[in-house]
Amino acid sequence: MNPQYLRFLEQLQHFIPEQRLITDPLRTLAYGTDASFYRLIPQIVVRVEHEQEVIRLISLANEHALPLTFRAAGTSLSGQAITDSVLVQLGDGWTGYSINEDASQIRLQPGVIGAHANRYLAPFQRKIGPDPASINAARIGGIAANNASGMCCGTAQNSYRTLRAMRMILSNGSVLDTGDPVSVRLFQQQHRGLLDSLGTLAALTRANTELRQKIEHKYRLKNTTGYALNALTDFEDPIEILQHLMIGSEGTLGFISSITYNTVPEHPHKASALVFFDRVRTTCEAVALLKATPVAAVELMDRAGLRAVEQKPGMPDFIRSLPEDAAALLIETRAEDPTRLQQQITEIGAAIAHLETSQPYSFTTDPDTCARYWAIRKGLFPAVGAVRQTGTTVIIEDVAFPVAQLADAVADLHQLFKRWDYPEALIFGHALEGNLHFVFTQSFDSATALQRYEGLMDDVADLVVGKYGGSLKAEHGTGRNMAPYVEREWGSDAYRLMHEIKSLLDPAGILNPGVILNPDPKIHLRNLKPMPAADPLVDTCIECGFCEPVCPSRDLTLTPRQRIVIWREISQLQRSGEDSQRLQQLQKDYAYQGDETCAACGLCSTSCPVGINTGDLTRQIRHQHNLNRDRSADWLATHYAGAMRTSRALFTLADTAHRLIGSDRMQTLTRGTRRLSGNRIPLWTPAMPTAAAKPAVPISPVAPSSPDTDKVVYLPSCASRTMGPMRGAEDSASLADKTIQLLQKAGFEVILPDALEGLCCGMPFQSKGLFTAADHKRTELNARLLQISEQGQIPIYSDTSPCSLRLQEGLDPVLKLYDSIEFIDRFVLPRLEITPLETPVALHVTCSSQRQGLDAALKRILSACSHEVVIPDQISCCGFAGDKGFTTPELNASALRTLKPQVQHCSGGYSTSRTCEIGLSHHSGIEYRSVVYLLEQCSQPKVQTEAH
Secondary structure, three states: OOHHHHHHHHHHOOOOOHHHEEOOHHHHHHHOOOOOOEOOOOOEEEEEOOHHHHHHHHHHHHHHOOOEEEEOOOOOOOOOOOOOOEEEEEOHHHOOEEEOOOOOEEEEOOOOEHHHHHHHHHHHOEEOOOOOOOOOOOEHHHHHHOOOOOOOOOOOOOHHHHEEEEEEEEOOOOEEEOOOHHHHHHHHHHOHHHHHHHHHHHHHHHHOHHHHHHHHHHOOOOOOOOOOOHHHHHOOOHHHHHHHHHOOOOOOOEEEEEEEEEOEEOOOEEEEEEEEEOOHHHHHHHHHHHOOOOOOEEEEEEHHHHHHHOOOOOOOHHHHHOOOOOEEEEEEEEEOOHHHHHHHHHHHHHHOOOOOOOOOOOOEOOHHHHHHHHHHHHOHHHHHHHHOOOOOEEEEEEEEOOHHHHHHHHHHHHHHHHHOOOOOOEEEEEHHHOEEEEEEEEOOOOHHHHHHHHHHHHHHHHHHHHHOOOEOOOOOOOOOOOHHHHHHHHOHHHHHHHHHHHHHHOOOOOEOOOOOOOOOOOHHHOOEOOOOOOOOOOOOOOOOOOOHHHOOOOOOOOOHHHHHHHHHHHHHHHHHOOOHHHHHHHHHHHHHHHHHOOOOOOOHHHHOOOOOOHHHHHHHHHHHHOHHHHHHHHHHHHOHHHHHHHHHHHHHHHHHHHHHHOHHHHHHHHHHHHHHOOOOOOOOOOOOEEEOOOOOOOOOOOOOOOOOOOEEEEEOOHHHHHEEEEOOOOOOOOHHHHHHHHHHHOOOEEEOOOOHHHOOOOHHHHOOOOHHHHHHHHHHHHHHHHHHOOOOOOOEEEOOHHHHHHHHOOOOOOOOEEEHHHHHHHHHHHHEEEOOEOOOEEEOOOHHHHHOOOHHHHHHHHHHHEOOEEOOOOOOOOOOOOOHHHHOHHHHHHHOOOOHHHHOOOOOEEEOOHHHHHHHHHHHOOOEEEHHHHHHHHEEEOOOOOOO
């Protein structure tokens, strides 16, 4: 780090805690990565928590003449969120929101994830207008700063059009809240020169007929190229001009501290249709006709796109035989009631009834079918990413054409792909707005490959701008990728105007320089991100960042995306043999940042477009490190019953000490001992379980039974068999005994496997990369279950969700194994009379439950037992991860750091994993238990039970 940055860092330490100032090589590389195909490594990464820190940071940057780049989620695709200077990340302090009385407006801080904003509005049947494909990961700051749109919002409901008010920090550190009259008056008094200059620019722009007409034409289309010049023609009030210029400015004009949106309706009734045509031209004719009908979205997919997904499960066979010029439209319409929905379906059908389709079509309101249709459309981008050659990157561009010329534009794009030899390129997009995405794979490892990419982009610019007068960027933002083409699209007058805006609002040029406006005509060909092979488990990663919101270590160390970034770097350095000192440092740091603090929960795979489970990579790394431990693991697997008895004895010993000396002294003693051991001794907390009693031998069912009473094999997990409730728990019965009581109450005859103590699914070994021992235990258990279930005739109840998931991935197919959630939902609830609690209860859906798709079933169970079920916001995996809560407790603490205030009013918490419940109890201040306890408490057997 050069002296200028060292001096800057030294002064930063006066008001930013050291743990939020990152300069080490591993994390600057990891945190500096975004979803684009560019790479710059920041000198310093700063995590800010509130406005005053941002103001002081901007002031200090001005003093040292050092550039700042603000980063929200890093899902941007055009290189607008990277820097080789100072990267500013948002901490926990930026997730606030408020909704007005009728939910017509929502005020959001920039750290709120877009999908979360919609979740807050869902009870009012409202949503925010912008709906980017990245909405489950993208944060409001980035959505607004890029004017991101999506499939349904078009130009009428994007951030620019639905903006109500904004709180911003400008490059001189001044704050303006346009929703606060006092702030506005003060700003007008103190910044009269700036506001007058904006007013003058607007008046000159409106007076320039040619320029005004160009602006009006450009924004009839979707357009995010350059600055929002329409602010100068749409508004006369300089305050309105200023806040609308901030939309789409990509952090180059100021920092958005909060934004107030006018919300839009979220109609509950929806219908979708997938319509195939033999010709692209017919498809585009349909788009033009649909523009005047009550459609919410019209998505186009070309033949190459359909070919990329035609082999996917559930795809109709006829797609494979469609002609080369075929295309499809995915149409959705929405209404506030079923009658109106049907009227809209009829109107839409009538508009295109005279067009010839490849197959008859119909609209469906079935949620599963609609979800399958949209999965096809959303699978197009990852379909290319999943099959690309290792070492290449996936590039997605987005352009917009006048809808009337859409067919010709698609044909011309196809010709460009042929000319520049991109046979895999496919086209899809938001056809209703003339907005097309094209996706292709690109290598940057040779001059020839670079020239091919440059030639394609030059031709695309000539085609979109020169021939069609379209937009080179419709919704992804200008960034570095399209900066060389801004003047070509807008012309010299408009380009000069953009420079004047930048100079007015950022005269020192410290805010995200090089983005949107860049004098280098080759900037889009520089600082290209390498994508070297790392491991087949993760090589298809496109570094989009969709995985990050669900990762429990995201605010402690690394996210799945960042782990892959670093592992790619380590693998590349190992192959090259260069810079061994850097390699050794990365490997050393990765041991904690990447391995020890990875929960390996696999939740990342549920949000990854290409289904990558980064936990598999972590386990593979652990496997390589633990090869010398295989023999001891095999011994432990063989003597597992003894290990379980030892565990129970240790829990008894710890509980006895807890009882004798009390919680406070026990915590002080064990923390000191852990510290002296170098954290080798596991952490003890008051939520530590007591030893579980051995499961009681099942007796006859409580409910009336017939000669053919249903049987169920009950498989208690290792945790259930060894870990009882915490000391002082509301109910001292073990989970195993409670489960037997519940199943019997529902009329089941419960069967326990013989020699239960030595049985295990293998999860404790699997998580540490001890694959041989893990597979041995699962194989052993499989044989026992086949025997006791009479070769799969009797269903098997598994009481711990992580164990259920592992077993379902490797048991004999004839075995009917159910996680406790599914079994209770399908077979137990119908047999019971439930009296719900009047008090609220908290629910934690484990990562393994989510991966099994059991979220809805678990919510049904809890909703039957309580009138109010609280699911805490922004809590995904709890981070306890088997024994990580004992050995790496900071992971559990970080994952649950926002839990306590959200559940303090609840009478209790419930989940489906005993180890998770330890950490949840410790960090929430309330006791978490299995849902079985709640259901057993609230239920009585029905007088008559029916066989399932």
